[in-house]
Amino acid sequence: MQVVRAKNAQAEAVSLLLAGCLCLLPFLLPYHQPPILSFQAEWLAAALGIAAMLTALGGRGGAFVSVPLPARCLFAFALFLAAQTLIGKPVYPQLPLLGALYVLYAALLVWLGAQLSASASIERAAVVLAACLLAGALANTAGGVIQFYGRPVLLEDIIAALHRHPLHNGAYGNIAQSNLYANYLALGGTALLFLWLRGSLRTAYALAAAMLLAWACALSGSRGALLYALWFALLGVLAGRMKSGDGGQRLKFAAYGLAGTFLAAQLVLPWLNDALQLGPANQGALERMVEISSTHGDGRWQAWLLALRAFAAAPLSGVGIGEFAGVAFELGLSPEMARGEVWTSPHNLPLQLLAETGALGAFLALAGLCTWCWQAGRRYFAAPQPAMWWIIAAVGIELIHSMFEFPLWNAHFLGVTALVMGLGAVQSAWSKPASRLSRTLAAAICATLALALAVLLRDYMRLDVTHVTGTSITLSSAADGARDAAVMRALAQGPLAPTAELWIFLGAPLDRSNLAEKVRMSERVARYFPSYAVITRRAVLLAFDGRAVEARSLLVHALQSFPQHCLATVSILQQALASEPGAIEPLLALAREASRPGCT
Secondary structure: OHHHHHHHHHHHHHHHHHHHHHOOHHHOOOOOOOOOOOHHHHHHHHHHHHHHHHHHHOOOOOOOEOOOHHHHHHHHHHHHHHHHHHHOOOOOOHHHHHHHHHHHHHHHHHHHHHHHHHHHOHHHHHHHHHHHHHHHHHHHHHHHHHHHHOOOHHHOOOOOOOOOOOOOOOOOOOOOOHHHHHHHHHHHHHHHHHHHHOOOOOHHHHHHHHHHHHHHHHHHOOOHHHHHHHHHHHHHHHHOOOOHHHOHHHHHHHHHHHHHHHHHHHHHHHHHHHHHOOOOOOOOHHHHHHHHHHHOOOOHHHHHHHHHHHHHHOOOOOOOOOOHHHHHHHHHOOHHHHOOOOOOOOOOHHHHHHHHHHHHHHHHHHHHHHHHHHHHHHHHHHOOOHHHHHHHHHHHHHHHHHOOOOHHHOHHHHHHHHHHHHHOOOOOEOOHHHHHHHHHHHHHHHHHHHHHHHHHHHHHHHHHHHOOOOOOOOOOOHHHHHHHHHHHHHHOOOOOHHHHHHHHHHHOOOOOOOHHHHHHHHHHHHHHOOOHHHHHHHHHHHHHOOOHHHHHHHHHHHHHHOHHHHHHHHHHHHHHHOOOHHHHHHHHHHHHHHOOOOOO
């Protein structure tokens, strides 16, 4: 019996350690390059989550918790997406299938969090996860500061390079996106407060860490940092409900102090950098907020309206997972939504669910979130405790961000959110027969996800090697190019088909060879990612196909949606001119007429 208990304790400890690694390691990877910028981080997070669950299943004799109600809602949502793959009419069946796998992964990690809370205690599990989040946030803080002010050659393989953006030059550490970077630092802030309250951090160290987090968050220039500061203040009010013996008053004033530190950094740091000419030219969150408010330059309002129009067009089952961008372009993509990359999301979780999965899918997904919020709120107000306070604080960061961005569309952020939600989920132990059934179900889900991860890794490695040489003219030999092109065509039939076909289409010659197939591909790719290059190339192919009126209408639409790319549009049309001048000259004249000073 003692041996069995020792094995159970060891399995619980390893599972908790792997869960902690999920909160840390994927956010430290410095490599974020095409064809999929966040693939490595997302794959690692999924692998760690599956490994943690399998380790928890390895314990012998201990009862396994029942599936929490939020996870059940997510399982139902995953089945709904899988059904869309089979009986719907998606432009790419791989998109709803991958969506179902993402949701299945989230449900599994909610379940894992509940199991860790039951086996290791909610307090111990929260401490481990919070410590890992804080460690990752501080590491990214150092990386972001070094990245912003000048990265030495010695650290090139450890810290990601700061790429200049036409709209914003904020720091992003090793997370590759400024808004997600600020999100992760805010998660570190909640972990800092919790660990300090428990005495795991001395006050002097906690103060230094808070200042560093606020500093790096201000360098990101993310407007979300202002919302997180407000959330910290609200968390201070929430902490006031704790008993004095639990440190409620201390936590309340600490949360207020962290909120003030984040706001002060937003006010002071951009001015200081500008005055001392430190780092690249960069706007702080307050400056960006004022500028966008005065010029009405933010595309969120237009994106939200487009999402509602898309929902109205398909209210029951939605327009399809991953197809919002194409529908938005057809409905009238505003230039604000296409100044950088095309918006593939309306930057609002409920609206994206409504637009892409309809009322039924949105109900299933949001029912899980709302159920958890209701249960967590009741649990905290019935018996306030620091661990539950931190769980609400961390999940609140993600839910706030989900109203203005799309963090939960990234597996590493989704995994952290689901795991922390699971810690606070209401659950109970089953009888031994039911527990065995529960273990079998969890093992089957892990096996399914592990198989999907293996296939995705295999295909991504092939895509990474061939996405340039197999789709465009390079210095590689003709035989190598033909071989890589064959690999890309094979990948276009697999789970990464949308990305593979996008690269194939952008590299395809603008001529009449295989015209029918290229026209069909252009329709699929335009529905998935309607960039100016994709739409212009589709207009060229339609003109080759004798559909001149449709081609002209599409080009006019593209010039209206992408006015900043009118000269690049002219360049694409000039490439196609030699193949069939009679079909392309009217389109080229139209694009040149639209060209004007200020076009890029």
